[in-house]
Amino acid sequence: MLRPDPVAVGIDLGGTKVEACLVDGGRKVLARERNPSEPGLGRERVVANILRLIADTAGGRPLGAVGLGTPGTYDPADDIMYGAPHTPLYEKPGLISLLRSELTVPLVVENDANCLALAEYFEPGRERHASVMAVILGTGMGAGLILDRRLYRGARGNAGEIGHATIDFNGRPCECGRRGCAEAYLSGPSLSRRFAELSGEKIPPHEIYLRFEKGDPLAKGFFEETFLIMGEVFANAVNILDIEAIILGGGVSNIPLWYERVPPYLRKGLFGVPGRDIPILKARLGDSAGVIGAAYLALKQMGLMDF
Ligand SMILES: [Zn+2]
Secondary structure (H helix, E strand, C coil): CCCCCCEEEEEEECCCEEEEEEECCCCCEEEEEEEECCHHHCHHHHHHHHHHHHHHHHCCCCEEEEEEEECCEEECCCCEEECCCCCHHHHCCCHHHHHHHHCCCCEEEEEHHHHHHHHHHCCCCHHHCCCEEEEEECCCEEEEEEECCEEECCCCCCCCCHHHCECCCCCCECCCCCECECHHHHCHHHHHHHHHHHHCCCCCHHHHHHHHHCCCHHHHHHHHHHHHHHHHHHHHHHHHHCCCEEEEECHHHHCCHHHHHHHHHHHHCCCCCCCCCCCEEECCCHHHHHHHHHHHHHHHHCCCCCC
16 A cells, blocks of 8 residues: 655744644645643643644644744754743753654754745745745744745844844833844834823724724824834845845734835835835735744755755
8 A cells, every 4th residue: 555645744832822734745734723832831741732733733644744933043053942032931941852852753943933934935926036034023023034045044043133133222122131122113012012102001003003094193103103113124124135025924914004104114225226116015824824834844854845
């Protein structure tokens, strides 16, 4: 009897949930599941939750590899994640190596923004852009880079940390300890905090947007300033990397204003070759981008994708 072709599992490990998807060699999603990740119960529990999810998703089919995406920077030299302030357990040594030791197939680990970049870059039609930056705007702000059709990790896997590029070194304090980081202006919690300072009311970004739509002058002024900040931050990235498009994912990306209103500011900040139009595109895969990108890591490990 013919053995079925091996499949790959992608895992998106977050602070509250862990999600898995099963894909075949042609990148078709065959199954998806999610469970609580329970980092409060310790790393053995998190690993057990991941292993159960892998087994449930694979449903007995032969696995070729597992890809895992999670916030922070994965450093292969130490086999741990760095800079994941919202998920401190994942930063401690041991979680990744414990998971690796429990698996019988290779495990590939990557930053969740890199997974977003991969998943979105391989969406139909997007291949016309050889170099893109995919930004996660949510609790924090991070980015993944595809440069000349390759995932660019940098020397220590730390490339794309645009959320911690400063726009004002006397500016707002950031969770990382520095001042004026883009994240301190543009992440979901930062948007709410900045608006609260103007209005005295702390409301989620989507509600600020609804007020903008109703013509609230405070919300209008707030967004105009935010378009300028975002445009400047993205122009810096384009000036350094000469990317062709920016893709936005994460909860804050659901505000539709960014796609029309930020590009004029971005354009004003560009240096060099004239006439470039850098589109800001909404992530198509929504919440699923991370887990699908993680599955692509596994497919690459199996020799079935190239990036
Ligand atoms: Zn910072």
